[in-house]
Amino acid sequence: MMTIRAHWLIICLAVFLALGSSTGYAQSGSTTGAITGRVRDASGAVIAGTEIVCLQVATGTERATQSREDGTYEFLNLPPGDYEIRAMAAGFEDRRQTVRLSLGTTALVVITLATAGTTDVIEVVADARNAAESATNVRETDIPRLPINRRDFLQFAITAARTVPDNLPDQGATATSGLSFNAQSPRLNNLTIDGLDNNDATSGSIRSTFSQEAVREFQVVSDGYSAEFGRALGGVINIITKSGDNTFRGSLFGFFRNAALSARESLTPSKPPFEQYQYGLTAGGPLRPNRAFFFVTGERLNIKQNTVVTISDTVRAAALRNGFRFDTGSVPFSTGGSTALVRGDWQIVPEDNLTVRYNYGGQVNTAFEPFGGLTASTFTGEQRLTDHNLAVNNTFVGQNALVIESRFLYSTRLQDIGAADPGPRIAINAPEGQVIFGKSLVLPQFRDTQTYQFFTAVGLVRGRHQVKFGGDLLRVNSRQRQPASEGGQANFSNTNLVALGAPAGSPVLSALQAFDPSLRTPEQRAALALIGASLPSRFPGFPALPLDILPLTNDYRQGFLDPQPTPIPQTSLSLFALDDISLGPSLKLNVGLRYDLTRARSTPENNGLLSPRVAVVWQPLKKLTVRSGYGLFAASNLTFPIFTVVPPTRRTLVLPFPFSILPFTQPNRQLPPSGDFPFGIQFVPQFGLEFQFAQRLPASYTQQASLALESQVGNTLFSAVYNYVRGNRILSLRTINPVVRPGIDPLDSVINGRLDPRRGTVNEYAAAYDSYYHGVTFGVERRVGRFTGRASYTLSKAIDNYVDFRTSLQEFAEPLDISGERALSIQDARHRLVLAGIWDINYSKNPLLRDYALSYILTAVSGRPWNLLAGVDLNRNGDANDRPAGLGRNAGVTPAFYNLDVRFSRRFINRERLKIEGIIESFNLFNRTNVREFGRTFPPINPPLNTQFNLPPRRGGRFIVTPDRYRRAFPPRQFQIGFRITF
Known part of the structure; x- marks a missing residue:
């Protein structure tokens, strides 16, 4: 890795090279x-x-x-x-x-x-x-004409090279942005609207947006962005909103789809009910010609749909016998949301322009925490969200190319998510995979967040230099109640009774038998009765329990929190300076320097990060442009880990056998809210669960380098781009106090065998992880004519040693050996092809044969990595995240993803002042089954030997997902009809 001194040498060399030039750019x-x-x-x-x-x-x-x-x-x-x-x-x-x-x-x-x-x-x-960034622009004329599902304009990002959908499981209350750029974390992107922040500082997702009718232009910058942009390791999505003009314009639109217009999902025997309505309006025009303008838009989305739960009848019957109820098959839920935007523009004087924008988003989602497949609807929750944003932009353009920009943002976001079930959460490693029902670990959840941002920048042109410098201050005040296992959680997997104290040769309990006593054999019941009778003597004060008729959970944990939300203030300061220099008519140099510093309550302080950036644009031939750049790019701090660490009243118990049995003897199968043990048993410190930050928490950053060749032939642009991204000091989570001295007795291992035997489970957030990405992209873009479109193919490889900071996603086989986790990233997409285009079919003077348009977005992505799990603690280090047969991380590969969305429209009335358009759209036109969720658990065949596993077949050296493991798929083919009236 290059040192800071080396970075400064690059900057100084760039300035030295510029001394002889004479023209500005x-x-x-x-x-x-x-x-x-x-x-x-x-x-x-x-x-x-x-x-x-x-x-x-x-x-x-x-x-x-x-x-x-x-x-x-x-x-x-x-x-x-x-x-x-x-x-x-x-x-x-x-x-x-x-x-x-x-x-x-x-x-x-x-x-x-x-x-x-x-x-x-x-x-x-x-x-x-005039810089080396890789950017994709979707223009105002294309935005309403491309087939975008649910009219979510963020999906335009998938038309950009090296941008793939997040490969993590759906996160619900702790959602990501949903997009990974250059295989970087989908939590570490930056979305700006009119140059101002629109990110959820808690988890790295995106705050409420608005109708795509309000978007003037959409830009995706996947790498190499200038020093003016920051707070992103991955990409920047840059959006500007529409303004009114001297002509009054308006529109009405509506879209509809239902089950009759949709295909049957391949994993269900019949079509479940489905309805979706989306409608809205826009209006804009002059308040005072040439001086003041307005624009407004509003949109409503209503969806009634079903998700298919594929939990087997055997597991459901076992759950009912033990007091847990849930539905299988098609389970209904609904989503509704409204958005609105109002914008005003005033040309105060010819040199000074003022813009004020207000936008609102509100949503109710009865299935916000995702369910379906092997996860029951009791796991979900109902989200109620309101989001208000007020933005003010002022631009002054003075003499001698002086530009002063000032921006201000105030945002308030209130999110309340209730739980559908009181708990506990049950996880069973059943034959079909890990079955989950009961309460989500992160519900209920409450967030109240206010965001303030101040931005200012000054631009000057002086001879060969065009200089810009400025900075912004981002203040986030967030109050949040973030539970962790508040309702309790119990895990059931194959259990070796001999290890629990049964005589040698005693049979093994399957995970389902451990959960449901009625499924046990007489031999198993006899062994459990012997174990239960011995517990009072092995553990003084422990009650004599009939284990043969009780659920036998491997471990149980429950959190106990102060019901009051915890305030977490966070302040981010950014300063930047950049200079665009002309070294001649065909050679441009961009140099920049950015400084980012974030301070938040209870986090270790650091000195921020100084990020130098340099880029060269060279045109050796009239039709050929060469771009190259290198720089550092710092991430924004997220408050989700802070909420986990900060609350002083947080207390989480992690109970191994036999104490894990006790909660299931209590009402509702959980400990009382006080957190007191039943039967007067004293708390053991080694049964605790702690969260902490590492002593040092330096800023996460990436090094990015690129080399691009572009050639303009007529109206067609050809490009070839190589990108290198090196992630450094990435923040993630791991257990740092596992069992390192396992013994015969599992309880003794938990109490005395840990790295630090005085403490229990310790989860630590540390900036200790890294990633590597190499990618080559070939692109073609046609910009004018009856046909406009772009195509890109990317060949890439991504390697890392982390997944995410959520505890439920941690799957370290040996958490103390980070190097052993180095493998293909879960975000790796080896091959990716994207085609997007618009064809105006308007070749005839016959009125019946003109005013048609056809557009499409085709996405093809090769299989993505996945991690195989054994579902049991093979190495007895205190977790159940081991991989079967000592496999490496992410040794599997999913089926490829193919999707074609098409839009066909015709203007029946096409006058200058009135246009009426009919629209038919199809999403997933060829009705391909794109797998979304599948079974990943492969327990040992003959426990406790733990040496043989029924692993899936291999293809190209990697394990594939067989159809019997499919649990959920992306939506099948859906047709949508709509109209638009423009006046």
């Missing part, structure tokens, strides 16, 4: 673009003092400048849209040209002024990025 911003170029005459000589006016066509706002002595000019911080450029110089004809500007790009416009009576020539070079 305009930088695009996080919410804007730029237009730059040069004015010359027919002979190629530059023309100084040319008056150039830039008119935004929709709003009528103008900016003016003059070309410099070298003929160069620029217009900075321009909102995306259509612009008219007018050039006027004495002795020459006036020239006009329309330019379409995209978010985060720079349009290069070379103006050739002709003498009176000759033809005007203005050369427009297509939008160009």
Whole structure:
């Protein structure tokens, strides 16, 4: 790894190389673009003092400048849209040209002024990025025309290369962003709206968004972003909202789908009920022509659907006999949500623009904690969420290309999730896989979060340099009640009765027999009766219990918390400076430096991270551009681990056998809320569960390097990109006090055999993990004409040694050996192909054969890694996360994922002031069964020998998922019909 001193040497070298250059190069911003170029005459000589006016066509706002002595000019911080450029110089004809500007790009416009009576020539070079970032833009004209399921505009990110859906199980109350960039954690991305934060600081998910009708442009920056962007190890999703203009416009739209329009899910014998309605409106226009504008939109989504629970009748009958009730088959639930956005824009003076935006999101979800497959509906909860955001942006453009940007955000988010079941949570390693029912470990949950953000930046153009510097302050005040096993949890797996004190040769209990006494054989009951009779003498004070008729859980844990929410304040400070330097007409250099520091209650303090970044853009040939860059990128701190560690009243018990039996002798199969042991048994310190931070908690960061080749042939852009991402000091969780001296007696091992025998289970959050990613992407993009689209293929490999910071996802075989966990990342996607396009079918003068449009998004991803589990504690270190037969982590591979979404539309009325459009969309057109959940547990065949396992077959050296293990799939083919009226 390069040292900080080496990073500074790169910056100093870059500045030294720039000393001889003489022309400026305009930088695009996080919410804007730029237009730059040069004015010359027919002979190629530059023309100084040319008056150039830039008119935004929709709003009528103008900016003016003059070309410099070298003929160069620029217009900075321009909102995306259509612009008219007018050039006027004495002795020459006036020239006009329309330019379409995209978010985060720079349009290069070379103006050739002709003498009176000759033809005007203005050369427009297509939008160009003057940095080395890999960015994908979805423009305003494409956003409503692509087939996006549920109109969730975040799904546009899947059209970008090296962006894949999160491969972790659904997280519900602790959801991620749902997207992994370059195989990095989906919790460590950054979503900005109008340049301001829109992330959930608790878990790294995304705060409520709004209708896609309100999105002017959507940009995905997967790597190499400038120093202005930060708080992300993965990617940046950059969104700007629509504004009104000088023309009043509005629209009404609605979409509908149901079971009759959908195929049957392959894992169910019949179609469950299903209905989905989505409808809304937009309106925008002038409050004062050329000066003040408004835009509003609102949208509603209602869904009634079913999830299929595939728990076997045998397990369900056993649960009923022991007092646990749940439904199997198709289980109904509903989701409803409303969003609204209001935006106003005021051109206070030609140099000063003010924008105010308010957006609201509200949602009720009766299945927020995911269930289905082998997880019963009792595991879920009902979420009620309200989210309010107020954003203010001000941009001042002064003389000599001075730009001052100021932004402010206030957000309040209230989320309350109730539990569907009082508990406990039961996990049984049944023959079909791990069956889960009862209460979720993280419910009920309450969060009340206020977010404040202040951002300011100053941009200057001085000769060959275009400098920008600034910073922002992000304050998050969050109160949260975050339980951990509050209702209790019990795990049942194959049990060796001899290890519990039964005579040699006693039979083994299966996991289902351990849970349900009625399934036990006479020999098993006799052995358990002997064990039960011996317990009072082995453990003084322990009651004589009839173990032969009681559930025999391997371990039981329960948390006891203060019911009052815990406040966690967190403050993040960021400072940045960057310089875009022109080393000549075909060579540009970008250097930047960013500093990030986050301080939060009860976390170890650190000195933040200084992140240098450097990039080069070189155009050796007119049709060829070479981009290269390197930099450090720091992650944002998340408050979820802090809530786990901070509460001083948190107390969690972890009970091994035989104490694990006691809660099941109590009412409701759990300990009383006080946390007192029944029968007056004294608490043993080694039965506790603690969470802590490591003594040092440095900032997590990635090193990113890239090399890209781009060639423009006509209206088609070809590209080849290599990306390297090295994750350093990634925050994750592991147990640091496992059993290291296992004995014959499991209880003695827990009490006396730990690394530190004075403590119980200790889970530690540490910035001690890393990752590696290599990827090569080939892309094609066509930007104009009746057909527009893009295609990308990525070949990549990702390796890491961590999964996530949630305890339920920790699957370390040997938690003290991090190096032994190094394997393919769960986010690895070796091959990925994405095609997205829009085809305007409008070739005939016959009214019945024109005004059609066809669009599509095709995604193909090769199988993803998965981890095989034994379901028992093979190495007797106190957990049940061991892998069968000593396999390495993530030794399996899932089936490939293929999906095609298609949209077909026609405008029946296509007038200038009125358009009526009919729409048919199909999601998963070919009705492919894409597996979402499958059984991963393969217990030993002959315990306690634990040497043979019924493992699945291998293909290419990796274990595959066989169809008998399928538990849940992504939705089958669904058709949706809709309409849009635009006026």
